[in-house]
Amino acid sequence: MTESFSIGEAMVTPSRVIRRHPLAVFAWGFVIMAFSLGAVGLMFGALADFPLADGAEPPPEMFGQLMAFQGVSMLLNVGQMFLAVVIWAATMRATLRIGQPDRFFFLRVGMDELRLAVVGLALFFGAYVAVIILVMLGFALGFTLWQINEPAAVIAGVVMTLALIVAVAVAMARLSLIAPATMMLKRFAFVEGWTLGKRQTLPLLALLVCTWLVYMALYFVAAFVIIVVLFASGVFAGFGQGAAPETFGDLFPTTGSVWAVVALLLILGSFVYGVVLTLLSAPFVSACRQLLDGAPSDSPQDGLP
Amino acid sequence: MSFSATEAAFEGFRVVRRHPMTALFWGLAYLVLFLGMFGLGAGQWAAIMASAEAMEQSSNPSPEDLMALGRAYAGLVVWMAPLSLVVGAVLSAAVARSVLRPTESAWGYLRLGMDEVRVLAVTVAIALIVGLSSGVLFGLVGIAFGIGAASGQAVMFLLALVLTLGAVGLIVWLSVKLCLAVPITMDRRKFSLFESFAATKGQFWPLLGMALLAIVMSFVVSILGAIISAGTDLATGGVAGLSRFDGLTTGEVLAQGWSAILVWSVVNAILSALQLAVLYAPFSSAWQGLRER
Numbered sequence: 001m002t003e004s005f006s007i008g009e010a011m012v013t014p015s016r017v018i019r020r021h022p023l024a025v026f027a028w029g030f031v032i033m034a035f036s037l038g039a040v041g042l043m044f045g046a047l048a049d050f051p052l053a054d055g056a057e058p059p060p061e062m063f064g065q066l067m068a069f070q071g072v073s074m075l076l077n078v079g080q081m082f083l084a085v086v087i088w089a090a091t092m093r094a095t096l097r098i099g100q101p102d103r104f105f106f107l108r109v110g111m112d113e114l115r116l117a118v119v120g121l122a123l124f125f126g127a128y129v130a131v132i133i134l135v136m137l138g139f140a141l142g143f144t145l146w147q148i149n150e151p152a153a154v155i156a157g158v159v160m161t162l163a164l165i166v167a168v169a170v171a172m173a174r175l176s177l178i179a180p181a182t183m184m185l186k187r188f189a190f191v192e193g194w195t196l197g198k199r200q201t202l203p204l205l206a207l208l209v210c211t212w213l214v215y216m217a218l219y220f221v222a223a224f225v226i227i228v229v230l231f232a233s234g235v236f237a238g239f240g241q242g243a244a245p246e247t248f249g250d251l252f253p254t255t256g257s258v259w260a261v262v263a264l265l266l267i268l269g270s271f272v273y274g275v276v277l278t279l280l281s282a283p284f285v286s287a288c289r290q291l292l293d294g295a296p297s298d299s300p301q302d303g304l305p
Numbered sequence: 306m307s308f309s310a311t312e313a314a315f316e317g318f319r320v321v322r323r324h325p326m327t328a329l330f331w332g333l334a335y336l337v338l339f340l341g342m343f344g345l346g347a348g349q350w351a352a353i354m355a356s357a358e359a360m361e362q363s364s365n366p367s368p369e370d371l372m373a374l375g376r377a378y379a380g381l382v383v384w385m386a387p388l389s390l391v392v393g394a395v396l397s398a399a400v401a402r403s404v405l406r407p408t409e410s411a412w413g414y415l416r417l418g419m420d421e422v423r424v425l426a427v428t429v430a431i432a433l434i435v436g437l438s439s440g441v442l443f444g445l446v447g448i449a450f451g452i453g454a455a456s457g458q459a460v461m462f463l464l465a466l467v468l469t470l471g472a473v474g475l476i477v478w479l480s481v482k483l484c485l486a487v488p489i490t491m492d493r494r495k496f497s498l499f500e501s502f503a504a505t506k507g508q509f510w511p512l513l514g515m516a517l518l519a520i521v522m523s524f525v526v527s528i529l530g531a532i533i534s535a536g537t538d539l540a541t542g543g544v545a546g547l548s549r550f551d552g553l554t555t556g557e558v559l560a561q562g563w564s565a566i567l568v569w570s571v572v573n574a575i576l577s578a579l580q581l582a583v584l585y586a587p588f589s590s591a592w593q594g595l596r597e598r
Contacts, residue, residue, distance in 0.1 A: 071535050078528055114525065121521045133470065140466045143459035188311035188518060 029274030048249030180288035308594030316590035317583035330413020355551035394425035404589035
């Protein structure tokens with residue numbers, strides 16, 4: 001176990017994963033992208049007959065369809081959560097085994113995934129409860145101050161909001177090694193992950209900020225490209241043309257350009273999404289590995305201490 | 306043997322892996338409970354589902370609607386509560402037995418003897434202690450909120466909020482301090498309620514962490530269960546579909562809605578058995594690790 005980690009080394013790790021395993025990166029993005037597009041298609045399909053004309057009543061069978069869709073929608077959410085965990089585990093597995101070929105693109109369904117799901121849910125609900133409690137305390141304190149001195153309450157409100165944002169960011173940084181440690185040690189590593197982050201809060205926060213900056217840059221570039229492609233492809237040209245839409249389905253053109261966009265999303269979008277997933281996960285795996293055993297991040301071993 | 310919170314949290318999965326048939330036996334016990342519940346009260350369930358559906362569709366449910374739903378539930382709880390307590394005690398004892406006395410595996414560790422009577426007594430005692438403590442603490446919180454509302458002093462709301470957090474903290478602390486009572490009672494074959502306080506000394510955080518992990522894992526199991534339930538509910542209409550039989554007798558509801566009741570009962574019996582193992586077994590494993598300190 002070493003006492004510090006290199007932020008530069010951690011930030012370079014995603015590019016190593018992408019360079020050495022481009023197909024896997026594409027597969028991770030494709031799985032999520034295909035699932036999401038399928039869910040969107042299903043949603044539009046279920047609502048296609050919903051009448052939009054003035055005074056039109058939905059057909060009686062529509063209520064049953066909507067109820068059934070609600071059930072399917074819940075299943076889709078669960079499915080998306082499941083896939084997110086499987087892919088999160090795959091990105092970490094790939095980061096720990098850079099250079100090693102894997103037939104299944106590092107995708108598995110096993111105990112690693114179960115542990116990650118539990119860690120993810122525990123951290124999510126823990127953070128959620130903590131934020132709710134802090135917000136409630138903040139409101140109660142703010143109202144108390146408001147009765148005493150209104151300008152002071154406003155200032156206190158701003159300070160408390162900023163403090164909450166900083167606290168959430170610091171907590172995210174401090175807790176960021178628990179999932180990678182769980183993956184590497186092959187057991188729940190809440191204590192180990194927390195201990196590894198001791199005296200590393202600032203470097204971890206810096207790593208988090210760097211990751212988010214790169215993510216935001218990627219996000220804006222991708223959003224810009226998507227908007228340009230959508231306009232250039234003429235998808236929007238179908239909107240608002242012709243007669244007023246009678247059903248929800250009439251709002252959406254089913255021209256070839258839509259399929260072109262879907263294909264583009266599935267091919268290029270999948271890779272970009274895979275890159276984003278790798279970017280958000282790999283740096284912390286690298287940091288965790290450096291802290292656990294000081295091994296270089298592209299060492300072929302499985303990251304066990 | 307020492308106690309590791311993260312190791313103990315997985316004990317439920319180990320129990321099922323060691324003896325997969327235990328999950329089947331526990332599932333059968335739940336199935337008996339569910340079928341008894343519907344067999345004797347299908348008419349009441351239809352009324353409950355109809356009331357709940359009417360409330361869901363109403364934008365502004367009236368107090369009468371709420372009262373009707375409450376009455377329907379109360380009618381069911383009166384005879385369901387004792388049955389649930391007995392079946393719950395038998396199952397809790399079985400889970401503890403599967404960890405503490407793994408060789409007694411016949412009938413999926415299910416028995417009906419003095420162990421079960423003691424577990425029932427301990428469970429009721431814990432429920433009373435935690436329930437009464439919650440009642441007193443949240444009563445105080447309610448008074449603080451009431452004073453805050455009456456006086457218009459915001460500081461009273463702040464105080465009430467701090468009191469609420471304190472009350473929740475105390476209930477959690479009390480629950481953790483009593484969490485080993487059932488395993489100790491099973492292990493020592495005598496009613497052991499407050500020995501749990503001594504056994505948990507210095508182990509509060511690991512035990513709380515273990516319990517939270519067990520709850521999250523149980524949640525994961527329930528998510529997977531929701532996928533299966535959603536499919537079977539779509540196919541059969543689920544128990545919510547019983548609302549259309551409101552006003553019919555229990556026999557008539559059973560005659561017309563037996564397929565939905567049976568499928569719901571089987572699916573939920575299996576899921577409940579798995580959740581029982583995941584939720585309860587860690588505490589017996591923790592006691593196993595702690596008793597030799």
